[in-house]
Amino acid sequence: MKKIIVSLCMVLISFQLQAEDKxxxxxxxxxxxxxxxxxxxxxxxxxxxxxxxSSYEFTTLRIKNAISIPLxxxxxxxxxxxxxxxxQNPGKKIVFYCNGHKCMKSYKAVKRAIAYVGIENIxxxxxxxxxxxxxxPAEALLLGKQLDDPNKLISKDRFKNHILPAEKFIRxxxxxxxxxxIRDRIxxxxxxxxxxxxxxxxxxxxxxxxxxxxxxxxxxxxxxxxVYDMVGKQVRWFQYYIEEYGIKEYYFMEGGAxxxxxxxxxxxxxx
Numbered sequence: 001m002k003k004i005i006v007s008l009c010m011v012l013i014s015f016q017l018q019a020e021d022k023x024x025x026x027x028x029x030x031x032x033x034x035x036x037x038x039x040x041x042x043x044x045x046x047x048x049x050x051x052x053x054s055s056y057e058f059t060t061l062r063i064k065n066a067i068s069i070p071l072x073x074x075x076x077x078x079x080x081x082x083x084x085x086x087x088q089n090p091g092k093k094i095v096f097y098c099n100g101h102k103c104m105k106s107y108k109a110v111k112r113a114i115a116y117v118g119i120e121n122i123x124x125x126x127x128x129x130x131x132x133x134x135x136x137p138a139e140a141l142l143l144g145k146q147l148d149d150p151n152k153l154i155s156k157d158r159f160k161n162h163i164l165p166a167e168k169f170i171r172x173x174x175x176x177x178x179x180x181x182i183r184d185r186i187x188x189x190x191x192x193x194x195x196x197x198x199x200x201x202x203x204x205x206x207x208x209x210x211x212x213x214x215x216x217x218x219x220x221x222x223x224x225x226x227v228y229d230m231v232g233k234q235v236r237w238f239q240y241y242i243e244e245y246g247i248k249e250y251y252f253m254e255g256g257a258x259x260x261x262x263x264x265x266x267x268x269x270x271x
Contacts, residue, residue, distance in 0.1 A: 022101060023126050024102060025103075025104050026126065028107070032110045033122070033123050033124070034107075034125070034126050035093075040125055041139070047092060047094075048067065048093070048094050049066035049067065049125075050094060050109070051067065051097060051129075052069065052097065053070065053098050054072065055070060056203050058070075059143075060237045060241075061129055061142050061147075061237075061240070063133075063140055067085060069109070071109050078112065078117075082113055082117050083117060086119055093122070094113070095124070095125050096109040096110050096124055096125065097126075097128055097132070098129070100129060106126055106128070110123065135150075154239055154240065154243070159239060162239065166253055166259035169226065169228070169254070170253075170260065170263075172251075173194055175197065176224075177223050177224045177225070178221065178223045178225050179197055179199065180201060180228075181229075182202065182229050182235070183256075185202055187229075187257070193228070193257060201214060203238065215245040215247065224249040224250065224251065226251050227252050229257070230257050232253065232256040232258070234256075
């Protein structure tokens with residue numbers, strides 16, 4: 001009997017550890033209240049959704065009717081925007097979300113709101129946008145349109161299929177491919193890895209026409225598309241735009257430009 005009880009306790013502890021592992025932020029930010037996926041869906045009519053991610057991520061994939069207040073905003077702007085939301089939605093729950101599970105932005109945003117703005121009835125939705133979009137696609141927008149099919153969401157494996165190690169990416173980036181640098185102007189700071197051979201387009205609203213023209217050229221020339229950002233994270237969202245334009249053969253540099261800078265010079269020289 002004792003053995004059965006011990007075994008049962010071990011199973012329960014195992015399940016508890018798995019739950020904590022799934023949402024590590026709950027242990028890191030125990031003072032931040034959170035809300036579960038299905039509970040949030042049931043209460044959505046009485047909720048104001050706030051996206052704590054970058055405006056680019058928000059534009060790509062977001063919860064329907066969500067408001068963008070990036071965590072990167074200054075304290076004064078963050079407070080101003082949040083106070084405006086509270087004034088316009090008295091009594092409603094305010095729920096911050098980000099990419100989910102191991103993303104800490106929703107927790108940090110709630111902690112910031114409580115500490116600096118004094119907002120109450122506020123929660124972190126730590127399951128995040130992907131879990132929400134997979135289970136409730138009609139309540140999500142992908143590239144500004146209702147997500148009618150959750151299969152349109154790009155899985156981690158599908159993303160990894162288009163990743164090349166930095167050294168292989170660099171060696172393959174010949175004139176036989178179309179090269180695109182999507183770093184912003186500050187990240188680029190005048191330094192071009194493939195100077196004279198690459199196209200540079202920042203991921204902001206001002207360059208949409210330029211991006212559209214570039215994609216058309218890629219399709220017309222029928223060359224593989226090679227894309228890199230600063231640290232290998234923005235390309236995860238850029239992939240949706242590539243596929244929206246129907247480009248099939250494309251690759252991203254693992255680790256982005258940062259990985260290039262870390263490579264020993266000997267690795268980049270012809271042997």
